[in-house]
Amino acid sequence: MSVYTHLSASDIESLLSHYDLGALYDFTGIESGVENTNYFIDLKSGSTQQRYVLTLFEYLPEETLPFFINFTTELSEGGIRVPAPIRDRQGQALHTLKGKPCLISPCFSGRHLTTISAEHCSQVGTQLAKLHRIGQKSSLQQENQRGIPWLKLQVNRLSSLVPSEEAGQMLTLWQDITSELSTYERSTFSQLPAGLIHGDLFHDNVLFDQGKITGIIDFYNACHDCLLYDLAVTVNDWCINPDLSLNDNRLTAITHAYSQVRSFTPQEREAWPLMLRLAAFRFWISRIITFVHPEQEVDKEHKENQVLNFKDPDEFKKMVFLRSQENIPVLP
Numbered sequence: 001m002s003v004y005t006h007l008s009a010s011d012i013e014s015l016l017s018h019y020d021l022g023a024l025y026d027f028t029g030i031e032s033g034v035e036n037t038n039y040f041i042d043l044k045s046g047s048t049q050q051r052y053v054l055t056l057f058e059y060l061p062e063e064t065l066p067f068f069i070n071f072t073t074e075l076s077e078g079g080i081r082v083p084a085p086i087r088d089r090q091g092q093a094l095h096t097l098k099g100k101p102c103l104i105s106p107c108f109s110g111r112h113l114t115t116i117s118a119e120h121c122s123q124v125g126t127q128l129a130k131l132h133r134i135g136q137k138s139s140l141q142q143e144n145q146r147g148i149p150w151l152k153l154q155v156n157r158l159s160s161l162v163p164s165e166e167a168g169q170m171l172t173l174w175q176d177i178t179s180e181l182s183t184y185e186r187s188t189f190s191q192l193p194a195g196l197i198h199g200d201l202f203h204d205n206v207l208f209d210q211g212k213i214t215g216i217i218d219f220y221n222a223c224h225d226c227l228l229y230d231l232a233v234t235v236n237d238w239c240i241n242p243d244l245s246l247n248d249n250r251l252t253a254i255t256h257a258y259s260q261v262r263s264f265t266p267q268e269r270e271a272w273p274l275m276l277r278l279a280a281f282r283f284w285i286s287r288i289i290t291f292v293h294p295e296q297e298v299d300k301e302h303k304e305n306q307v308l309n310f311k312d313p314d315e316f317k318k319m320v321f322l323r324s325q326e327n328i329p330v331l332p
Ligand SMILES: Nc1ncnc2c1ncn2[C@@H]1O[C@H](COP(=O)(O)OP(=O)(O)OP(=O)(O)O)[C@@H](O)[C@H]1O
Pocket: 002, 030, 032, 033, 034, 035, 036, 037, 038, 053, 083, 105, 106, 107, 108, 109, 112, 204, 205, 207, 215, 217, 218
């Protein structure tokens, strides 16, 4: 279970003393999740009971959190259902508990999907495009911490840590991607629409209740980057067959719904196949670092926190190969 920092009722009550949300009635550690400690906290105010999510940040430094607080607040004000943190009596969202930064957020009903349909993908496409429209207008700043320079650094570091056959595959795939990128560099890529993106819109970060999206969570990879990259990350998780190839129906549903809100540019259509490979490569590398070589994470302070929910890096290695071989449908 991914509760790395254990809290008592009095720990939570000391935090709640800054807010007017009600009295602690119950609390439960949340088992899913990888990086942070999350608790459901049930509060009672008069005869009303309300559930919130308390997140303790195990790795993210405190100074990075205002961006996530402000971005989710902008999105929420723009009508997207995201967990904009709740502010205390002084208007402050960020607190510290047991030496770790923490936030209280609204809790959405429902669960993430275990079976994904084209209709679900259509809803996600619409919400992602709306999120991007807000993200394009935002003046908030946040670099992609896992962009091209990071990938380059990690490929170099990991090639001496992973088995030699895998190191060879990693270098070859990376060279293929970067050489294709360099041919695009001046024209296509520099002209791709960019803005703030979610960065990790896997299906376990979207909650559904009775077939409808109730909330998009986990903005801790949000940053400024190409909007198309965010769609590629999303498609590589939502629109795949069991063999990881692209599922045509779901892909059509997500891309058409997206394009109803924000039209794709000719440069985006051209860059799409490469973007799918780049997005798959990014998660291959981050999964190796998180799950196979966690000692490579920059923050050494928390290395006693063994990662509890394993995600297989090899799925994404296989996907990078597949995306360069399969026929990629043109964007609408
Ligand atoms: N606002 C929310 N409303 C309802 N449930 C939530 C909310 N935030 C988190 N959860 C629940 O907590 C689980 C873990 O949250 P999350 O995915 O943010 O974990 P994490 O460890 O912070 O991130 P990651 O898994 O990407 O490392 C979710 O799968 C969901 O079940």
